[in-house]
């Protein structure tokens with residue numbers, strides 16, 4: 078194959094560049110997926126072991142090499158078990174960027190019907206933002222999960238199935254303090270409110286701010302192993318926050334929240 082250029086004696090051609098670009102893309106996706114989570118520390122630890130293996134192999138230290146080699150062999154299976162939720166999410170992220178995902182150039186070009194449906198998503202965003210603005214103003218605590226492509230697993234015994242269109246007034250009345258449905262989270266899937274009064278898994282991430290309570294922790298929890306977006310209105314302060322990929326972003330403006338919702342619901346991030 079024809080060389081493109083050479084660098085310190087190494088010859089590069091187009092396939093090398095493509096190879097490198099794919100590796101960079103995968104590493105960036107992996108970093109985005111793991112950053113802020115406990116899995117990130119495990120990932121760094123594993124990376125150090127792999128680097129140590131290459132160093133001792135290069136230095137021709139046979140005992141250490143064999144030891145690390147056998148650790149790495151078993152480690153591959155361990156990685157699949159430890160990172161099972163992250164691997165699932167990683168594949169989800171990749172799938173969303175595939176040529177036929179709703180935000181891709183090909184879909185917009187060849188499947189204009191999918192493009193049209195964004196009007197509906199804009200409408201949903203406006204209804205949710207209107208409700209959040211009013212609830213923030215009246216310091217009504219709220220927790221709304223936008224389950225993008227991944228179905229939320231929740232405790233059906235405690236929650237109430239709703240299956241209704243999304244409407245600002247309905248959202249407000251669900252979270253109104255006198256409502257029997259106000260406790261717990263409300264789940265939106267597609268263009269429907271799926272359920273209310275849902276108990277979510279609480280995040281055990283020790284890096285979260287210590288002063289946040291269970292509403293914020295459970296919002297983080299439900300986004301740790303999925304591509305859900307969780308929106309929070311604090312009952313105590315009226316502040317608006319959101320959780321995504323296991324990270325909590327506090328005190329956001331309505332405009333920032335709207336942009337985030339567009340990213341998730343329209344652009345498919």
Ligand SMILES: Nc1ncnc2c1ncn2[C@@H]1O[C@H](COP(=O)(O)OP(=O)(O)OP(=O)(O)O)[C@@H](O)[C@H]1O
Pocket residue numbers: 218219220259260261262275276277278279289290291292293294295310311312313314
């Ligand atoms: N596991 C959970 N899943 C869903 N909602 C929960 C969960 N745990 C608590 N909540 C909700 O959070 C409320 C308690 O909020 P808490 O004061 O502990 O949280 P907070 O993060 O400090 O929020 P705020 O700023 O609104 O007070 C509960 O009344 C309930 O509605």
